[in-house]
Amino acid sequence: MSLGISDEQVELGDTLRKWAASLDPIAAARAAEGDAGAGFGDLWSATEEMGIAAIAAPESAGGGGGTLLDQAIALEAAAHELLPGGLLGAAIGSVLTGRPGRFGVQVRTGGAVWDGGTATEHLLLDEGGTLRASAGVDLTSRHARLVDGTPGRTDEARRRIAITLAAAEAAGVTRWCLETAVEYAGVREQFGRKIGSFQAIKHLCAEMLETAEAVTAAAWDAAASAPPAGGGDGGDEEQWAFAVEVARAICFDGAVDVAKSCIQVLGGIGFTFEHDAHLYLRRATTLRALVGPADEAAARLTAAAVQGVRRRVDVDLEGRDEAIRPEIRATAQRLAALPAAGQRAQLVESGYLTPHWPAPFGLGADPTTQIVIDQELGRAGVVRPDLVIAGWAVPTILSHGTDAQRERFVRPSLMGELTWCQLFSEPGSGSDLASLRTRAVRVEGGWSLSGQKVWTSVAERADWGICLARTDADAPQHKGITYFLVDMKSSGIEVRPLREITGEALFNEVFLDDVFVPDDCVVAEPGDGWRLARTTLANERVAMASARLTKSVERAVEIASTGALGPVDEARVGHQVALATVCGLLGVRTTLRALGGRGPGAESSVAKLLGVRSRQESSELVVELQGDALALLDGVDKTTGEALAADVWEQFNTRCLSIAGGTTQILRNVAGERILGLPR
Known part of the structure; x- marks a missing residue:
């Protein structure tokens, strides 16, 4: 999904992408290769006529009167088509001055003047000086170097605006690279098959999707959180500063990574100068160089987090909440x-x-x-x-069960009088529920279930279990499965605890030996089990948007607050702050889509994948930050030992997250096929 969420924002981005593509911008960039003085005159004239660079300038000054987010959406669209010239510098200058113009902007003291080689006006941190235009790595831009002059100082507001709009361009580059790789994987054949059906390619494209959504969410938040021009209500400088550093830590490395992966998917053709992929890699690499190291941003995030700053996201309900x-x-x-x-x-x-x-x-x-x-x-x-497993079982009963089942199970479950477990996974099936072997045989008044289930939480104390069992061995795998409600106190059920890598036993094996389940505990009809297992209520839960840090990230910040970490480890903590924040932002964007009456976008599908990565990486980092102490637990004081033992438990326990509820690898297959449309 692109930066825009509302219908108007989506339409703005779509319109500008089509317009930019109509100009054949890459042909113009290729024609100017090596010409340091190329101004891309015809393209810039068309860009000025459209007013793209001044969308956020006041209407009274000849601008569009839009927000910084509107400007970011326009830059994302233009970067998607790799529109050459000085659009980024002009947009930054327009926001800074409040009027249209063709600006070159110096963002970092002593650094390059962004788009200085194609500008007619320059906003410099230095006083005076001579500019020398350069044809750099990016064939679509002409930046400049300040040859002489008196060094000035970094302007913080300018830096934030520049990073925000550069992040929007990074999002556009990332989106093109993802789309190009997926399109190619869907048509290119090797060994008689579309290469997108190969799991390695599918996973690579799914990983590109994860990164693209992270880049998009971070770039969107930096633009959306900016205070309005001229001050006034709705702005929070501290929050914007935090969001900008998250974007800086996520977007530019992310864009480079996705551009490189695009070339990998394309293979030999992607390595040629003829293909456009390298032009996007060049733009991404240049943007990263202009904004500076991601580790610098990460260190800033750590410092802010130690001071108590967290990203707070307020969802604007646009007055729809006033009556209720x-x-x-x-x-x-x-x-x-x-x-x-x-x-x-x-x-x-x-x-x-x-x-x-x-x-x-x-x-x-x-x-x-x-x-x-x-x-x-x-x-x-x-x-x-927390309803735990009842939160899965009861919606199925509500949607597909009988009135008697609803009367019997729903309210007691809500009241906490009934505890549920889930009897789905089996030793030989795991995520592949269609291959399950637990059998259900027709007997008088009901069914007799026999088989083995595994990885079953709270089975040792559950009152009831939702169970899938095969009722028709002759039917196709997905057709012969039935959804049962099993009384866990029934004769023939044996629960054996499974000790996990943490040393505790939270999971169980459950053995069913001729367990009787009456007909009134079958949900829907025999053979409907697969459909029931894959469906939820149509009116799904919409959670309140939040960008909270996770437990382990908070623990890492706590360790950083002691002042015992060096610069490298402080940056590592900051990268985890950024990733955890982005995971929350994906949920925010999903919430906003729901409020706008739209279904979930790709954010909701990749949230688990990125969330798992965040929790696993951050819990591992917490332990690493404490050096070799975990090898010497007997030699530390009680308080330190208990804290470290809890940290190690969390690291080990999070290993289950990439397995439970569908392994990461299976979910990437699903993302590749259902979201990206890659062949099976």
């Missing part, structure tokens, strides 16, 4: 006034525990109502209990 908020706030306050022991029943009764579920167990709430309920419960200090 007073009543919801009053209800939340009444709930907060109740004794803790009585809150759950009233959460269930009011529908606030599961507002996205249909009445009478929820409110059938739309996304706006769900968000407002989250906000007001949070403001009142009311914490909703």
Whole structure:
């Protein structure tokens, strides 16, 4: 998905991409190769006529009167088509001066003047001096060097605007590289097959998607969080500064990585000068050089996080909450006034525990109502209990079960009177549920289940389990499976704990030996199990947007706050702050899509993949930061030993995240096929 989320933003980006493509910009860039004085005159005239570089300048000065996000969306679109000339410098200068112009801008003291070789005006940090234009690595731009002059000082506002708009260009480059690689993988054949069907290519493209979504989210947040021109409400300099450093840490390395992967997918043709892929790599590499090292941004993030700064994202409901908020706030306050022991029943009764579920167990709430309920419960200090597996089992019963099943199971589950486990995975099937071997045989009044399940959390104390079993051995794999509700106290069930790498036993093996399940505990019809296992309620949960740091990242920041880390490790902590923040931003963008009445974009699909990476990498970093202490646990004081033991437990425990709920490799296959459209 591109930077734009609203219909107007998406239309702006689409329109400008088509317009830029119509100019044949890459042909112009190739024609000017090696010409340091090339000004791309015809293209710039067309760009000025469209007013692209001045979208964020006031209308009274001849600009478009838009926001910095509008300007970023325009730059993303232009970079997608690699429009040459001085658009980036002109856009930065337009934002800084409040008027249109063809600007060259110096961002870093002593550094290059961005687009100085094609500009007619220059905004320099140095006083005076002579500029020398250069044909650099990027064939589509002409930057300049300040040959002499008196050094000035870095302008922080200028730096943030420049990084924000450069990140938008990085997002456009990244998007083109992803699309180009996927298109090629879908048509290029090797060994009689489309190369996109090869798992190695599919995974590489899925990894490109993950990076592209991270780049897009970070670039979007930097632009969206900027204070409005001229000050006023809606701006927070500290928050913008944090968002800009996240973008700097994520976007430019990300764009280079995706450009390199694009060439890898293209193979030999991608290595030729004839193909356009290297031009995008050149733009990405140059952008990274202009903004400076990502480690520098990461160190800034660590310093900010140590001082307590976290990215706070407020979702603008655009007034849609005004009519419903007073009543919801009053209800939340009444709930907060109740004794803790009585809150759950009233959460269930009011529908606030599961507002996205249909009445009478929820409110059938739309996304706006769900968000407002989250906000007001949070403001009142009311914490909703986690339904755990019941959160998966009960929606299936609500959607596909009988009235009797709903009456029997839904409210007791919401009240916490019933605990559920999931009997899906098997030793020989894992994520491949279609190959499961647990059998269900017809007997008088019901079914007899026999088989083995594994990796089953809380089976040792669960009251009921949702179970998939094969009821028709002759049917195709996906057709002969039935969805059962199994009483875990039934005769024939044996639960054996499995000790995990943490040393604890949270999982279990469950053996079923002629376990009787009555007909009234079959959900839907025999053979419907596969469909039920893959569906949820149509009115899905919309979570309140958040960009909180995860447990291990907070722990890494805590270690950094002691002052014991060197510059390299401080930067490593900052990179994890950036990644965790981006994972939260993916959720924010998904929430905004839901509020706009649109289905989830690619962000929701890659959020788990990036989230797993964040939690695993950060928990491992926490342990690494403590040196060889983990090899000497007996020799440290009790407090230090307990803290380190907890850190090691977290590192080991997070290894399950790339396995549970579908392995990372399987999910990348799914992303490649269902999102990117690659062949099976």
